Amino acid sequence: MYPKDFRYTKEHEWVKLEGDVATVGITDYAQHELGDIVYVELPATGTKVEAGQAFGTVESVKSVSEVFSPVSGEVTEVNTELADHPEKVNQDAHGAAWLARLRTTNAAKDLAALMDAAAYEAYVAEQQKEASA
Amino acid sequence: MGAKMVNFGGWDMPVEYSGITAEHMAVRTAAGIFDVSHMGEIEVRGPHALDLVQWVTCNNAAKLTVGQAQYSGLMNERGGFVDDLLVHKRSDTHYFLCVNASNQDKDFEHFVRHNRFGAELENAGPRYTQLAIQGPRALGIVQRFTKLELAPIRYYHFALGQVDGVDCLVARTGYTGEDGVELYFSPEHSEKLWNRLLEAGKPEGLIPCGLGARNTLRMEASMCLYGHEIDDSTTPLEAGLGWITKLDKGDFLGRDVIVRQKEAGLTRKLVGLDMIDKLIAREEYPVFDPADGPEPVGHVTSGGPAPFLKRNIAMAYVPPSLAEPGTEVKIGIRSHQARARVVPLPFYKRPR
Numbered sequence: 001m002y003p004k005d006f007r008y009t010k011e012h013e014w015v016k017l018e019g020d021v022a023t024v025g026i027t028d029y030a031q032h033e034l035g036d037i038v039y040v041e042l043p044a045t046g047t048k049v050e051a052g053q054a055f056g057t058v059e060s061v062k063s064v065s066e067v068f069s070p071v072s073g074e075v076t077e078v079n080t081e082l083a084d085h086p087e088k089v090n091q092d093a094h095g096a097a098w099l100a101r102l103r104t105t106n107a108a109k110d111l112a113a114l115m116d117a118a119a120y121e122a123y124v125a126e127q128q129k130e131a132s133a
Numbered sequence: 134m135g136a137k138m139v140n141f142g143g144w145d146m147p148v149e150y151s152g153i154t155a156e157h158m159a160v161r162t163a164a165g166i167f168d169v170s171h172m173g174e175i176e177v178r179g180p181h182a183l184d185l186v187q188w189v190t191c192n193n194a195a196k197l198t199v200g201q202a203q204y205s206g207l208m209n210e211r212g213g214f215v216d217d218l219l220v221h222k223r224s225d226t227h228y229f230l231c232v233n234a235s236n237q238d239k240d241f242e243h244f245v246r247h248n249r250f251g252a253e254l255e256n257a258g259p260r261y262t263q264l265a266i267q268g269p270r271a272l273g274i275v276q277r278f279t280k281l282e283l284a285p286i287r288y289y290h291f292a293l294g295q296v297d298g299v300d301c302l303v304a305r306t307g308y309t310g311e312d313g314v315e316l317y318f319s320p321e322h323s324e325k326l327w328n329r330l331l332e333a334g335k336p337e338g339l340i341p342c343g344l345g346a347r348n349t350l351r352m353e354a355s356m357c358l359y360g361h362e363i364d365d366s367t368t369p370l371e372a373g374l375g376w377i378t379k380l381d382k383g384d385f386l387g388r389d390v391i392v393r394q395k396e397a398g399l400t401r402k403l404v405g406l407d408m409i410d411k412l413i414a415r416e417e418y419p420v421f422d423p424a425d426g427p428e429p430v431g432h433v434t435s436g437g438p439a440p441f442l443k444r445n446i447a448m449a450y451v452p453p454s455l456a457e458p459g460t461e462v463k464i465g466i467r468s469h470q471a472r473a474r475v476v477p478l479p480f481y482k483r484p485r
C-alpha cells in the first residue's frame with residue numbers, strides 16, 4: 001500500500017528523494033478521506049519553501065486542505081496535469097498524481113523527522129481507530 | 134458499505150458512501166436513499182393548533198388543506214429565522230412539523246414560549262425517523278412496497294399508509310430539487326426499511342447517499358440551509374424567501390420588522406454566483422465590489438462544485454446594487470481575487 005522508499009508526514013504528505021530532488025504528493029489515505037478531488041493549487045516554480053510550510057491546496061467537493069511541504073527547498077517543477085485533471089489524485093496519489101518536485105537544501109535532516117512506511121501505516125491505523133471510536 | 138461518518142448535532146451521520154459526485158449524479162439521473170433520521174419533528178394539536186402555527190411562522194398555514202405540506206419559516210421577534218421547517222396539515226386540529234435536527238430543542242422552546250393559545254405541543258423527535266428517497270425513479274421504487282397510490286400525491290402533499298408493512302407518513306417533498314418522497318415512521322423499523330428499499334432499488338440505480346451529496350444537491354437546487362443562507366439575523370426578504378412570507382395573512386412574530394424592511398428597502402440580498410475564474414468559493418469567503426475599495430461588501434453562504442451542472446457555484450449576500458444578474462463581483466479566495474457573475478436562482482431546475 002505505502003511505498004517503502006517514501007517518507008511520510010503526520011499531515012499525510014509523502015516524499016521520495018532521488019539525489020537532492022524530492023518528489024512530493026499526498027497519501028492514498030488522504031485522498032480517500034478527502035473524497036472526490038476537484039481542484040489542486042500548486043506553487044510557482046522557483047518558490048522557496050521550508051519544511052512544514054503550506055505550499056499548495058487540495059480541494060475536494062466538500063473540503064479545502066492545505067498541503068505542507070515535507071522538505072525545505074526550491075520548487076523546480078509542478079504537476080500541471082492536475083489543473084485539468086484533479087481527479088487523478090484520487091486515482092493514483094502515490095504515482096502519476098505527484099504534486100511538486102523540489103531541489104532540497106537539508107534533505108537528510110528533514111527526512112529524519114518523517115515516518116517510514118511501517119510507521120505511517122501504524123499511524124493511519126491509529127487515526128482510523130480514533131475516527132470510528 | 135464503507136460510509137464515512139461525521140458527528141452532526143450529536144448524531145453520527147454518514148457523509149458519503151460511494152463518493153459525493155456519484156451519489157449526486159444518481160439522485161439527478163436515477164435515485165438515492167438518505168438516512169435523515171436526525172431531522173426533528175414537532176406535533177401541534179388541539180382546537181388552537183392553527184393559531185399557534187400562524188403566529189410563529191411566516192407562511193400562511195390557513196391555506197393548507199388536509200394532506201398538504203408547505204415550506205415555512207419559524208420567526209423570531211426581529212423578523213429573523215429561528216429555523217426553517219415543513220408544516221404538514223394532518224387535520225384541522227393537528228399539524229406535523231419537520232424541523233432541523235440541531236434546532237429541535239430551541240424550536241420546541243420557541244413554540245412553548247409563544248403558546249398563549251393553549252395548543253398542545255409534543256417534541257416528537259424520538260418517535261420518528263426519516264428516510265428520503267429522491268430522484269426520477271424514487272416513486273416507482275417506493276410504489277412496489279405500498280398500496281398507497283403515490284403518483285396522484287401532488288408535490289408538497291402527503292398521505293398516510295403502510296410501506297412494507299410499516300405505518301408511514303409519505304410526503305412528496307425533498308431537499309434535492311428532484312421528485313421523490315420523504316418517509317416518516319417509527320425508528321425501530323429504520324434499518325429494515327432502509328435495507329429493503331435499497332435492495333429493491335439497486336437494479337434501477339438506487340444507491341445510498343450521505344450528507345455530503347445532500348448538501349451539493351440542495352445547493353445546486355438553491356435551497357437554503359439553516360446556519361448558512363438563513364439564521365436568526367437574516368429575514369425572509371433578504372434570503373429571497375418573500376414567496377413564503379405572507380404579510381397579508383394577519384399578524385405574526387416579526388411581521389412588523391419585515392414590513393418596515395420592505396418599505397425601507399433591503400441592504401443585502403441573497404444571490405446566486407457562477408465562478409468565472411477556475412476557483413471554488415466556499416462558505417464565509419468575502420465578496421468584493423470590483424468598482425470599490427478593499428473592504429468586503431458581502432460574504433459567501435455556501436459554495437462549491439455543482440456536480441450535475443459541472444461548474445463552480447455559490448450563494449452569497451451582496452448589496453442590492455450588485456444583485457442584478459450579469460453583475461460581476463470578486464471573491465477573496467486565499468491570495469486570489471476570483472471573478473464571479475451573479476446569475477438567477479435556482480441554478481438547477483428539474484425537467485418536468
